[in-house]
Amino acid sequence: MRAFFLFFLFITLNAAAQEGTIGGTVVDEGNKPLEGATVQLATMENPAFQKTVSADGAGSFLFSALPMGYYRLTVSFAGMQPLTLDSIYLRPERYDFLLGDLVVKPKAAAGLNEIVIYAEKPLIQSKDGNITFNVSESAASQGSNASDLLTQVPLVSKDADGKVTVRGKEPRILIDDKPVEMNAQQLQDLLESLPGNAIEKIEVMTNPPPQYANEQGGVINIVTRKGTVGMNGRLSVFAGTRGEKGTNGHFTYRKTGLSINVNGGISDNDYRGDGSSVRQNLYADSSNYFKTNNRYNNSAIRPNFRASIDYEISKKHQLNFVGQFNQNRSQNTSNTTFQNINRFEELYRLSQRTVGNRSQNGNRHLGLNYTFRSQRPGEVLRVFTSHWASNHTSDRLFFQEFYHPDYTPTGYDSTNQQINGTENTGYNVRIAYDRPLIGEKTFLSVGSFYTHTASDVRVDALYKSKADGSFVPIDLQSNFFLFYQDITNFRLSLKQVFQPGFSATAGLSEERTGVRFDLLKAGRDTANTNWTLLPFFNLNKTWGDINLSLSYRKSIRRPGVNELNPTRDYSDPYNTRGGNPGLLPSTADNFDLVIGRSKNALYTNLGFGYNRVHTVFSAIRTLLGDGTTETIWQNISGKREYEMSMWSGYTVARKLRLNVSASYVYNRYSDYDKQFRRYRDAGSFTSNLNLNYTFRQNFTTTGNVSFNRFANPQGVARSTVNTNLAFQARLLNRKLTLALNMTDPFFQLRNRNYTYGPNFILENFNNTQTRNFRLSIGYGFSKTTTKRQTATEKAVQNLIKS
The missing domain is CATH 2.60.40.1120 (Carboxypeptidase-like, regulatory domain)
Structure with missing residues (x-):
């Protein structure tokens, strides 16, 4: 302190x-x-x-x-x-x-x-149901990263697995209006490596443009700072009580027809956590319990670099180049105690397991984009191309020792090793063409994209021989395969403006998804192809300061290599995990109504939604005959979602602005799933309260409070209140920035999960060290100044x- x-x-x-x-x-x-x-x-x-x-x-x-x-x-x-x-x-x-x-x-x-x-500019703006979070006005931007800042945006939250969601659905992420083609883990690494002081604003489009109209969670566009004419830059260093420290730099250069934007840095952290769980196994004539207690320590180093160049060949032709690299090198150690307890609450089996893990993720991305603007106002052709490559390696060592109920050693122990290696490559080509057809009232938008991804996955499992101490391969737990996914999409839409403030948009996309597995170990391959028709429609009407938007869209959620991976993960011997190569994509019919009003110091929006989701896929946990469980990705028959959300902001005075948002989605499953699989109807709730107070010129404070509760077919995941308080001072003609960012200063974040199966009940508690006091110092320079x-x-x- x-x-x-x-x-x-x-x-x-x-x-x-x-x-x-x-x-x-x-x-x-x-x-x-x-x-x-x-x-x-x-x-x-x-x-x-x-x-x-x-x-x-x-x-x-x-x-x-x-x-x-x-x-x-x-x-x-x-x-x-x-x-x-x-x-x-x-x-x-x-x-x-x-x-x-x-x-x-x-x-x-x-x-x-x-x-x-x-x-x-206020901290948060809302227009036509869309949200703009002006990061440059936030005291929390200094020393934070994009992942931290996203959780402070109304309607945006992270689910129990750490994925970014908007009103409970996964959105499309853009950076500077360009799509980011990454899987969930790669995207998380990128967001955690992108410094907050390199971001100008974050836009949340609940009603996205036609090229992204079929995205189930809308669009999040992260806009980076471009700087003013001339050379500008900023250097920052930060350190926190959670064992984190780092530095980053941001440089821009602008002149006629040329803009260069570069940022890079490195950070590391070291934090601890603990957890426990109780599983009650239910049988026809008895029950027993399985308990765990664990402690863990994580440390990571994250270097990152990103460069963007915009070049104007002429007023009609522009080029953009983007190159980025980020890496995550981490170490993890965990110690877990396993206890088996009979129905008389007597301990009859006891063991302790220590796991050490060294892992490394590296992501590389190159993008080349072209824009053509004709002399006809509104006629634009855009071509986006990108190529990416990533690698993931992990080396885990498991040591488990067994004890008698009185905690004396039995003399039996085991040592295992699991080495994972994954290479991902891919490329994407996206074309979008827009032009007015009849005056300024009818507009055409057409486009197409093709995405190819390839993954080379290898898992080697070994055990330590008691005879000579060597590590011997375990063929049953080892695997190696190739995975390919190809997505082709064609899109056509028309927008008609009937009168100022009244318009309608209708369109159709046709999408082909092809998936192929080359199971090298098994000597066979599997493949399947799906064609999906994705219509969308939007009606928008404005009366003065009141806006109404009515929309329908059919969306698709595709399983990735993690959900399809047939390899079983035995890192937890009492709950094995795995994917399902036969998993089908999930489609949904989404109906949304948004009513908003923006007048003077107040904006408010109400959203209502109804979604019919087909062939839902989710990770389902099942109790096996030997008392262990297995978590496998599976398709279920479907569900219906009933949604209500609100986001509002009020400027109390020029010094003080308040923003609040909340979203509730109620999931209702089929009678078959509820009767035979014991799935449970439940709701997900997310909320966010944000304030921004300027108590003196160049001295700003930002506060954020959030609470989330997520539901899945087998239960819910709850957490306590998460708080963030930041103070920022800009001195020396705004060149020097000092920021103090406090995360969970009053309450430590705790997560509690409940899982209900046909013959078991599981309660899981997790406590990760989130309390952190971070001090950051930044200095800006400008040749123009x-x-x-x-x-x-x-x-x-x-x-x-x-």
Whole structure:
């Protein structure tokens, strides 16, 4: 806590009142700096008070030593249409405005002046049912990663397996409007390696555009920071009480037709946890119990690098290149005690098992994207191509020792080893074409994509021989196979605008999914192909500040290599796990109604949904005859989902903004599944409360509280309240950023799972060390800023002399 008090002492000593500044960069529609542009600033209370400067060679300008009040800023340049920004409000809690790029357009025939009412960005915005989380306005961005920040976005949560969900469904993830083609583990590694201070905003599209209309959970678009004209960068270091530390850097360079964005870093952590479970096995004439207690320690190192280059060949043709790499090298040690207890609650079997694991995940991705914009407004052709490769290796060593009920050794023990290796490669080609057909009322959108993935999986199991101490292969538990998946999709849609604020979109996708296993060990292969028709429809109507959206879409959820993997995992000898190569995709008919209102300081949205889900696949746990259990992915007949959600925000004052969201999805299974498989109807609930308070200019605090409860066919997973509190100070003309981020400072996060089978009841408790106090320091630099200040000083001196 000493760092906490030192942090507040420092920001208090630096919280003296300052005079105001307003700055920005003047560019044309091609992002070319307009050197010599005239920038005039006047107070709205006293128009006689005026200051005028000229933009420097980078198009930058800066006004300093300004008194508090409302200002009007006007930009003019020969041959260009004047631009006016109204209502820029300097005040003690916000006395520094960097307006970014001010785009000046060619002069229109009428010669009208463009007037824009300047509105400050709140932390969270909502429009037409979609959500924008402005990460740059969050005190939690410094020192956090994308995975941390996503849990603070309304409607977004992580399920019991750590997967990102929106209203309980898995969304499509985009980075800078480009799809991320990764499996769940690769995506999790990427999000945990992407630093929060490299992100500008996170967009949640509950009503996505046609190219992603069939995604069951909508779309999450992570937009990275692009910087202003010139060279900009930021270096950050951070450390936390949970044994984490790291550093990252972010660099941008922009000039006419070229933008370069690079970020990279490395971090590590070391945390502990413990857990326990009780399983009651139910038989016709008796019952018994199986109990476990465990402790574990995890440590990991995560290096990462990402580079993006945007190049404008001409106003019609643009290219984008993306390259990224991230890695996760981890070590894990766990100690578990197993107890078998009879119906008289007497211990009759006892053992202890120690597992050591070294693993490494590496992901590499290259993307090349092309955009063509014709002279016809709204006509755009986009081509996305990407190639990726990843590898996963793990080496696990198991030592188990057996005891008598009085805890004396029996003299029997076993040592096993399991080595896993997986190589994944793939590529994706996606084409999207949009154009207006009839005036500005009918719009065509067509597209297609092809995705190919290949996995080379090898599992080697061995046991340690008592005779000579050598490790001997276990053929039954070893496996090696090749996995291929090909997805082809064709899409067509039309949008009709009947009148301003009233439109309808209808479309159809045809998708082919082909899966093939080459089971090298068994000397055979299996394959299956599925064709799926995916229609979608959306009706959108706006009345003033009220918006209504009614939509239908058919979506598909495909099993991946982890769900299809036929290899059995014996790392837990009392609960083996495995996939199912015969698993079928799950489809759903989704009906949604969203009503929203946004007016002045308040926005609120209500969502209602009904989903018919077919051939659901889920991990199902079964009790075997020897008292152990087996968890295998299986298809079940289906379910119906009834959904209700809300997300609202209120600006209490300019200093304080509140946002709240909640979602409830009730799952109802078939009578057959409930009678013979003992599946249970239950609901999943997610909630989030977020506040943002600016108690002084450049001093911000962000708070977040969430609670989640997830249901599955066999039970529920509950957790206690998760809290996050962050304080941020921007000093030295906003170049230096200090942030203190506190995770679960009051309550330690605990998870409790309940699983109900036809002949067993399982209660599982898990406690992972989540309480963390993290201090981060960041420093930004800008070559443009230096030029901007020099030019301003000269302009002020000239004004004084005149």
